Amino acid sequence: MSWVTKTLDSTLGRKLLMALTGLFLILFLVVHLAGNLQLLAGDGGDAFNVYAEGMAVNPLIRAVSILNFSFIALHVIYAILLSRHNKKARPVAYAVTNPSANSTWASRNMGILGTVIFIFILVHLRGFWYRLKFGTPEKVMIDGVEYKNAYIIVEEAFKNPIYSGFYVLSMIFLAFHLYHGFASAFQTVGLRHKKYTPLIQKVGIGFAILVPALFALIPIVMYIQSL
C-alpha cells in the first residue's frame, strides 16, 4: 500500500473522508436550496424552468454534479465500512447502558439518520432527476425559447400528500443528521479552536434547523397551493 492509501485506510483517514465529503455535501445543500426556492417564486415556474435547464447544460455544473454523486457514494461506502469496523470493536454488548447521560441521540444514530436520507435521495432522484433526464417531460415556451417543464413535474408530485409528507419527514431526519454532522466534520478535520469552535457549533445548529426547514417549506407550500 502506498502512503496515501495507508493513511486513508486508517480509522482517522476514513473519518477524514467522511468529514470532507460531508462538508462538500453541506455546501451542495446550500446551492440546491437556493435553486429550488425559485419553485416558490409564484411565476408559474418560469424562473425554475430556466434555472433547471441551465443546470443541465452548463458543463461546469455537470462536472460538479458528477463529483457530488461520487461524494454521496463515498460518504455511504465509508459509513458502512466504519460501522462494520465499529461493530467489531465491541463484540459483547453491555446489558445496561445509559448513553443519554453522556451524548446526544443524533450523534449516536448518524447511521440510521443517514440510511433514511439515502433512501430519500433514491426516491428523490427517481421522482425528479430521472424523469427530467431520461423521461419525456412536457415542453414550455418562456420568452420565445423552448424549455423542459420541470416545474410541472414537481407541482404534480407534491399534490400527493403522502409524497409531500415523505419529503417533510425526510427533512427532519436531515436536520438531526446535520445537527451532529456539521460541527463533527470540523472536529474531524482538526479545525478546533477556543475562538472559533463555539461559533462553528452555533452556525451548525442554525444550519441544521434553517436549511431542512426551507427545503420542507417547498412541498408544504406547493401542496397547499394544489388544494
Add this chain to the structure above:
Amino acid sequence: MNLTLKIWRQQNHADKGGFRTYSITGISEDMSFLEMLDVLNEELTEKGEDPVHFDHDCREGICGTCSLFINGRPHGPKQTTTCQLHMRSFSDGDTITIEPWRAKSFPVLKDLMVDRGAFDRIIQAGGYVSVNTGGVPDANEIPIPKVIADEAFDAATCIACGACVAACKNASAMLFVSAKISQLALLPQGQVERRERAEKMIAQMDAEGFGACSNTGACSAECPKGIKQSNIARMNREYYAASVVTENV
C-alpha cells in the same frame, strides 16, 4: 443501606460468563464502591465461594487501575474513578448492575477484570521521548508558555483507565491516544519523535482493533480526569500532517 447487586461472573476469557445476583446488607453510605465490593467478597470468602475479581490499586483516584461499568456508565454515576465513588451516590434498596469494560481490545480475564495491555502496546509504539542520560537539566532551561504547559499537563492527567473506550459506542480509544500524543506534541521535548509518534501510535491503535471516533463526546463526558475533545482534534491534525511530511513512503 441494603442493595441488590447484579454482577458479571466469568471464570476466564474462554468462559461464556453470565450475571449472578447478590443481596448485601448493612452498607454505609460513606463507603467507597470498592469497599462495598470488599464487604461482599468477605462474605463470599466466608461462605467458601469464589470472590468477585476486580481491578484496583491506589484507591485514591490517581493510578487508573480500577474500572467497572456501573448501571450503564463507566465508573458509575459520578465523573470520577470507581474507587472515589461513594455509596451515597446510590439509594437504599437500589439494584446495581456491574459489568466489565466491553471491548474486543480489552479481553475479560476473570469476572470484572480486563486486560488493558492494548494501551501499553500503544504507548510502546511511540508514546515516549528520547532524552540523553546525564546531569539533571536546569529548571526552566527551556522556556514553555504557561498556557501550553497547562494544556500539556491537562492531557498528561490521563490515567489510562479505559473509561473512554468503555463509554464509546464504538469502543474507540481516540481520547486516550490523543491525550498521550498531545502531552508530548505540545512540549519542546516531544518534537524529535513528534511526526513518527502520531503515525506509529495510531497504527498500533488500529492494529489493536479499537473503533473509530463518531465525535459523540461520551468519552470526555465520562472521563474521570475530564480529558477534552480538543485533544482528538489535535491528534487528527498531528496524524494528517505526519502522513504528508514524514519520509515513510
